[in-house]
Amino acid sequence: xxxxxxxxxxxxxxxxxxxxxxxxxxxxxxxxxxxxxxxxxxxxxxxxxxxxxxxxxxxxxxxxxxxxxxxxxxxxxxxxxxxxxxxxxxxxxxxxxxxxxxxxxxxxxxxxxxxxxxxxxxxxxxxxxxxxxxxxxxxxxxxxxxxxxxxxxxxxxxxxxxxxxxxxxxxxxxxxxxxxxxxxxxxxxxxxxxxxxxxxxxxxxxxxxxxxxxxxxxxxxxxxxxxxxxxxxxxxxxxxxxxxxxxxxxxxxxxxxxxxxxxxxxxxxxxxxxxxxxxxxxxxxxxxxxxxxxxxxxxxxxxxxxxxxx
Amino acid sequence: xxxxxxxxxxxxxxxxxxxxxxxxxxxxxxxxxxxxxxxxxxxxxxxxxxxxxxxxxxxxxxxxxxxxxxxxxxxxxxxxxxxxxxxxxxxxxxxxxxxxxxxxxxxxxxxxxxxxxxxxxxxxxxxxxxxxxxxxxxxxxxxxxxxxxxxxxxxxxxxxxxxxxxxxxxxxxxxxxxxxxxxxxxxxxxxxxxxxxxxxxxxxxxxxxxxxxxxxxxxxxxxxxxxxxxxxxxxxxxxxxxxxxxxxxxxxxxxxxxxxxxxxxxxxxxxxxxxxxxxxxxxxxxxxxxxxxxxxxxxxxxxxxxxxxx
Numbered sequence: 003x004x005x006x007x008x009x010x011x012x013x014x015x016x017x018x019x020x021x022x023x024x025x026x027x028x029x030x031x032x033x034x035x036x037x038x039x040x041x042x043x044x045x046x047x048x049x050x051x052x053x054x055x056x057x058x059x060x061x062x063x064x065x066x067x068x069x070x071x072x073x074x075x076x077x078x079x080x081x082x083x084x085x086x087x088x089x090x091x092x093x094x095x096x097x098x099x100x101x102x103x104x105x106x107x108x109x110x111x112x113x114x115x116x117x118x119x120x121x122x123x124x125x126x127x128x129x130x131x132x133x134x135x136x137x138x139x140x141x142x143x144x145x146x147x148x149x150x151x152x153x154x155x156x157x158x159x160x161x162x163x164x165x166x167x168x169x170x171x172x173x174x175x176x177x178x179x180x181x182x183x184x185x186x187x188x189x190x191x192x193x194x195x196x197x198x199x200x201x202x203x204x205x206x207x208x209x210x211x212x213x214x215x216x217x218x219x220x221x222x223x224x225x226x227x228x229x230x231x232x233x234x235x236x237x238x239x240x241x242x243x244x245x246x247x248x249x250x251x252x253x254x255x256x257x258x259x260x261x262x263x264x265x266x267x268x269x270x271x272x273x274x275x276x277x278x279x280x281x282x283x284x285x286x287x288x289x290x291x292x293x294x295x296x297x298x299x300x301x302x303x304x305x306x307x308x309x310x311x312x
Numbered sequence: 313x314x315x316x317x318x319x320x321x322x323x324x325x326x327x328x329x330x331x332x333x334x335x336x337x338x339x340x341x342x343x344x345x346x347x348x349x350x351x352x353x354x355x356x357x358x359x360x361x362x363x364x365x366x367x368x369x370x371x372x373x374x375x376x377x378x379x380x381x382x383x384x385x386x387x388x389x390x391x392x393x394x395x396x397x398x399x400x401x402x403x404x405x406x407x408x409x410x411x412x413x414x415x416x417x418x419x420x421x422x423x424x425x426x427x428x429x430x431x432x433x434x435x436x437x438x439x440x441x442x443x444x445x446x447x448x449x450x451x452x453x454x455x456x457x458x459x460x461x462x463x464x465x466x467x468x469x470x471x472x473x474x475x476x477x478x479x480x481x482x483x484x485x486x487x488x489x490x491x492x493x494x495x496x497x498x499x500x501x502x503x504x505x506x507x508x509x510x511x512x513x514x515x516x517x518x519x520x521x522x523x524x525x526x527x528x529x530x531x532x533x534x535x536x537x538x539x540x541x542x543x544x545x546x547x548x549x550x551x552x553x554x555x556x557x558x559x560x561x562x563x564x565x566x567x568x569x570x571x572x573x574x575x576x577x578x579x580x581x582x583x584x585x586x587x588x589x590x591x592x593x594x595x596x597x598x599x600x601x602x603x604x605x606x607x608x609x610x611x612x613x614x615x616x617x618x619x620x621x622x
Contacts (some may be wrong), residue, residue: 223494305615307611
């Protein structure tokens with residue numbers, strides 16, 4: 003089992019959805035990722051919070067085996083985000099973003115963190131993602147996420163970063179915008195030419211696609227009767243995906259599509275648990291048997307006997 | 313192998329997409345359905361055209377084994393539809409609809425058509441769908457489609473029809489509108505309470521969902537690098553789905569989920585071929601080995617080994 007380093011935001015989120023709301027609850031990309039990935043691998047979280055960050059949140063991460071030695075505490079306030087979802091839960095309306103201490107975040111890796119073999123660079127400025135990567139000694143798998151904001155503002159830096167990335171997680175709108183291609187198939191193909199041998203296109207409630215080995219695989223979302231809060235679904239997907247990869251065998255050399263497909267299903271399963279409750283509540287109380295049970299159920303849902311028609 | 317009766321539109325379509333255009337080409341729900349279903353089963357088409365309907369189109373259907381004895385020819389012009397698709401191919405903008413002879417279409421089944429065991433009532437007035445169904449002696453499987461227009465205008469008649477339907481094909485927006493439920497899971501569950509034991513929710517490029525046995529199954533679309541013309545995808549899906557069901561065993565009694573899942577994949581495969589070229593061109597030249605080859609490929613794309621993480 004290999005360990006994973008994640009660099010990203012640690013936040014206090016206030017979220018409203020048709021099912022209810024949460025206020026100043028634990029959130030941030032690095033947190034969602036860590037709480038998902040810790041079910042598979044040792045996770046090292048690198049981020050920053052203000053002096054107002056509740057001790058209980060630190061304990062919540064620590065008690066679940068997540069290394070938070072890389073969580074800096076700076077004078078000032080923790081990053082805050084508030085958003086609202088309408089009846090169609092597929093996209094949030096941001097009500098307020100207060101970067102606070104996150105605005106000047108400049109991650110410095112410790113000696114031991116530099117040699118972690120798997121890195122997830124969550125959605126932050128691509129120049130910072132590059133900077134983190136440059137501090138690492140020789141990661142076997144580098145994965146990253148991004149967002150529209152950076153595609154508009156720092157496309158060149160993002161493209162440069164991608165040349166050093168193995169697994170790129172991206173929304174379908176972002177994939178089309180970044181690649182300039184009209185559909186997911188062509189977008190994935192194009193983006194993979196820029197560096198990442200594996201592209202994961204996230205489609206929210208419509209599932210996710212995997213570009214690997216010059217082929218596009220598509221998977222639906224795990225069907226749920228109720229979704230409480232979609233916040234963090236993308237990061238918990240990445241956590242399940244990379245957590246599984248890091249725990250399931252060799253990291254050097256090309257990744258076998260069969261293993262990547264299992265990673266897609268674990269990503270989907272972790273995202274499906276995440277959205278069942280507000281904030282990180284569901285991920286916090288998630289245990290291995292539930293994860294593997296839903297994975298098995300999902301494998302069976304998708305399985306079709308190859309019995310050809312007469 | 314059982315035979316299928318389809319009642320729906322036969323049209324001359326003019327379509328523009330980013331890849332090109334077609335003018336006054338063969339189209340209509342009954343045509344797309346028949347050209348897909350004929351690869352599995354004997355199909356009987358019931359519809360109406362005007363005296364201007366090209367002989368070559370009749371031959372096109374006849375030469376592929378489709379029974380067009382039920383295709384009435386009336387004085388006047390054939391139904392015409394024209395539409396355009398933007399770069400996002402998921403929905404057409406209707407430019408013009410001229411119902412012509414289709415406006416007063418009142419299908420009368422022949423004696424032999426009345427006893428066909430599988431019926432597909434394509435998207436027409438739910439009162440006409442009911443009327444057709446009432447002429448049939450005792451179909452084992454009744455399937456239907458509908459559209460927003462009828463949901464707004466004739467919801468009561470549609471609900472009454474559904475009480476006699478086994479398989480209901482519906483778009484996701486239509487499913488939510490008709491059921492009043494906020495998501496596909498709840499919409500399918502609700503609609504199945506109105507009669508159909510099987511609900512197929514169509515999501516275009518995002519695939520399709522199957523409600524059967526009180527469970528929701530989700531499948532992606534077959535990944536394609538290029539889509540020429542999405543017209544008829546829903547009807548060719550229904551043709552592949554019902555064609556396979558009619559050809560694959562007993563029709564009485566509850567349908568086994570494993571068989572329904574194969575039907576979903578055949579539906580997806582037929583729709584994927586259909587959109588590769590304009591009008592019905594791809595379906596016209598489609599042959600069994602291609603269909604089964606893509607079915608196998610799709611089964612493999614989706615297959616994930618149940619190897620649980622450490």
